[in-house]
Amino acid sequence: MLQNLLNKRRLAALSRTAIDAAAVQVFCSATEYKERVLCLIAQARQRIVITALYLQADEAGEQILRALYQAKQQNPALDVRVYVDFHRARRGLIGQSGGRTNADFYRAIAAEYKEQILIYGVPVKKRELFGVLHLKGFVFDDSLFYSGASLNNIYLAEQQRYRADRYLQIDNKQLADAFAAGHQEALGNLDVVQSLLAPEQDIAQAYKTAHRSWLKHARSCRYLLKGQSQPGPLNASLLMGMGRLNNQLNQSILAMLALAEREVLIYTPYFNPPPVLAKALRKCLKRGVKLCIVVGDKTANDFYIPPGQKFNRIGGLPYLYETILRKFVKNNQKFIDAGLLDVRLWRHEDNSYHLKGISVDGVRHLFTGHNLNPRAFALDFENGILVDDELGQLQPQLQHEQQIILANTSTIRHYTQIEMMRDYPEQVKKLLSKIKGVGVDLVLKRLI
Structure with a gap:
């Protein structure tokens, strides 16, 4: 209860201005x-x-x-x-x-x-x-x-x-x-x-x-x-942050998730949540909040190298992200079975996916370049726009956007639908085995 009060105060204290829906x-x-x-x-x-x-x-x-x-x-x-x-x-x-x-x-x-x-x-x-x-x-x-x-x-x-x-x-x-x-x-x-x-x-x-x-x-x-x-029924705040400490954008993201009551929609191209975010997402699920995560398929990652093209080490990143996603889905399979967790993979021909953002309960919407990964939480200089839409005036536009996005997604109903290392091309298997073998993956995950 006290933490919720602090989170409400944190968001209420943000500098904001009323905007016109038109x-x-x-x-x-x-x-x-x-x-x-x-x-x-x-x-x-x-x-x-x-x-x-x-x-x-x-x-x-x-x-x-x-x-x-x-x-x-x-x-x-x-x-x-x-x-x-x-x-x-x-x-x-x-x-x-x-x-x-x-x-x-x-x-x-x-x-x-x-x-x-x-x-x-x-x-x-x-x-x-x-x-x-x-x-x-x-x-x-x-x-x-x-x-x-x-x-x-x-x-x-x-x-x-x-x-x-x-x-x-x-x-x-x-x-x-x-x-x-x-x-x-x-x-x-x-x-x-x-x-x-x-x-x-x-x-x-x-x-x-x-x-x-x-x-x-x-x-x-x-x-x-x-x-x-x-402040009116439709307001906007501008957020900026860099580093782990006193990061206004990171704090606002976590406060939004902590205050979610019904549903959370997340767009992210690279699924690699830092521990503080993974914990926040799990808390949402435990209190019965429906969570939809729309993430790019590994083939829609901007670092993906199709079979037949010359492979280099950067091409291993989409596969590493996929191993992280698979582990997350496996650990939270019970929430998928209960209808609380909805994981969607975006893929459209040979195009790529770079969407970011969070919507909470249909009234709070964060437009951002923040990838919701360790780099964004600790290293890069990030910003975003937080829109409070008390009356849902932007819902027609946002629902239209969501329909267009979800039209190119498939639903993960079980973690076994996601490939694992044994399914990967030989070059990728060798690269990931080498990374994991010397413990480099723990460091790498903090930098991607």
Whole structure:
């Protein structure tokens, strides 16, 4: 009882603003995502703030980047800022060495334009392995567009395949102002956050001397809603967090689950809950809360390597995630049998799955890039939007989104439906056996 009171107070204490249901739009496809972003770029008159894990050097990434530059050429007063992860921008794709980096791509495109935009690399940790910029979301004037998706061919459905995500637009000046100000506060230290348009030799080591003090500051940053309106039946809060301690986003996730009374819906691409989250989910089930988890099939994982293609070690990750899912389902089979636990695997042709988010009792909805895994809980810099919908005004849109998502899922009724190591390709079996044999899997699970 006392813990529930504390959780209610924690959520009630969040800075929030009333929003109009008519100002909220939920989009349901990568094609709509691309069309909407390009439209919002073209319409922007005062500011554009793009925050993503990466803006890729490919066809779709170039379309977005050139659209930003064209908007700036047409309106030099337009403030255009792009924030991406520093390390990701300065290396090639996983499994590929050498070649042009995203930063090289940015500099090449910038050289073609007179009016320059700002493109920053954020080194959340000194090495990418230990944390990346996982803040998401775009501001276009007074509109906030939020998705866990980055900007490249597959996220924008540029070439046949797509990576499914969630896409939310809220037209609200207070939210847009707070979002832009929060990112300026957290990412505005130019001793650490580097311009990726500078010569490579000038930025490689420049951030390190001031990094520790910046990291301490970034961990304490919050979105501040100024001039808040009186809370109404539909409200939104902006959440930010990094690290295990005093993490507002993590605390809110756990508080939401602790207060669930009837049902919880979870979208996550990589099923690897840290102990604190696994415990929270089990508590939901024990008190009779229905729990639906929609996770990508291993073949819908962005690291999956189809049979016949050259295999490398990163291709073992989808199988490792599947072993974790199988163990979870086996340990909770009695809740599936009782009708309380519903595990759905998403798969659609050769497309991939990247949805994240939590809905509780149809009234609390978290839109986030948080993967609900150990990295998100402890290492990466994360954010999200928590919507309180007391009257269910967004339910028609959210139910439509859910129907589209579930149409490509299959239900796991027994843990034996999930493959185990003996079913895997020989290369995968050897890799996972080696990892488990030396105990590396315990460390790896904390980093994925």
